[in-house]
Amino acid sequence: MGVRLFVELAEIIQRVRSYRGVVRKAPIESIARILMPEHHGNLLAATGEDSAAIRHGKEVLLLAADGIIQDLVDKDPRWAGYCSVLVNANDIAAMGGIPLAAVNVLSCGDADVRSRLVNGMRDACDKFGVPMVGGHLHPDTSYAAVDVAMLGRTTPSRLVLSSGAKVGDSVVFAMDLDGRFTPGIPYSWDTTSRKSPEDVQSRLGVMHKFAPMMTAGKDISNPGCLGTLGMLLEASSKGAHVEVDQIPMPAREDPLQWLLAYQGCGFVVTCPAKSAGRLCSGFESAGLTAAVCGRAKPGSRLELDNGDETGVLFDFRIDRLGCRIPQKI
Incomplete structure (x- = not known):
């Protein structure tokens, strides 16, 4: 079931851009510029990760x-x-x-x-x-x-950075749809409290298991799935084109609430296009629902399609989500 059936793209863009989980990321960069070291021995990655x-x-x-x-x-x-x-x-x-x-x-x-x-x-x-x-x-x-x-x-060989996306990579969303919104906490998608420790840890371990197939990745957190993708792209200095109606979504849930949800277990990753099918199958084997929803591209814009509508969610020449790397480490 696609988001296009319920919500106009302009409303999606407005709600994501104004969402508190997105807006509150902007000050991170000013803090990182002061505290993050330029060079420090064995430090491989820090800001934006x-x-x-x-x-x-x-x-x-x-x-x-x-x-x-x-x-x-x-x-x-x-x-x-x-x-x-x-x-x-x-x-x-x-x-x-x-x-x-x-x-x-x-x-x-x-x-x-x-x-x-x-x-x-x-x-x-x-x-x-x-x-x-x-x-x-x-x-x-x-x-x-x-x-x-x-x-x-x-x-x-299994380290997955936010900053590794490459032009032409597939954008894959992988989410645990077997959950519910926490009563009284409208954007908390709970997929863990009612599962066994074995099931929870198996799902979480999928990133380690299939890490060598990925070029970049993030867990879907406070900014929601599209905001989290924006953070990954900002860290990678890339743009992307994404089809919103391809993002996995549970039946009967409000699509805007879903797009803004903090996922109990959900990831957005990039990988070479030739590997996308096998990676999606790997996520599915662990109980997550995965789909290729777009491509990374040159430039600074995260562009969205929703049916016959097209729009720009973020332009990182202007927008800040706290993942631009202020120093080369």
Whole structure:
């Protein structure tokens, strides 16, 4: 079922461009320019990537960190704690990695809220098979916040960067359609809480398994699927042409809500066109629904087709999503 059946392309473009998960990415670049090193020994990649990649002997260490948005912490502390682990596990997976361990910074003066945050983290650690090995507690703050950092590993041949897309590559969306929107959290597409740890970890491991076939990849996060593709293209200094009605979508869900959703397990990747069919089959073998939805092209524009409509979602000569690399590393 295509998005074209429900929504005009102009509305899709307006909603994505104005969506909070997209707009709040813009300040990242100004921070990165100050903090990111120009050169640092074994650092392979940093700005614009889902995790920092650090050479360590014959392996690559991956280091990710995420803080959970205040709205979610206030509305559902347990789910916020759960998501603090989930988002990091997805970041490590998106780089072709396997998560090893996590640490947290928990700020909360309310014992009941703190307990719900901790129980959510505990449930997610069990679900994703990632031990929480340490952290820091502020037990007397006037606010509640949870932040998690995660360490993972991969090998040079399985390292997937956001910045590797090449002209002519196929754009592939791979999503777990077996889920539901979290009650009260309209853009949280939950595909993990009701699955077994084995199923969750198998789906997440698909990026590591098929990483050598990919040129670039990201997990579909706060900006939604099209916003996340925009981040990948910005990091790669490429444009793309995408057919919106080819993006996998579950039946009976609102298409705009879906395009803006944070995926419990979803990825957008690029690969050589000749490999796209085999890569989609690989995703499908792990329980994800995958489709070729477009091509990477020269230039700076992410162009969308929706039936007989055509429009420009982003032009990276003007637009910023926080993934432009300010230094060559």
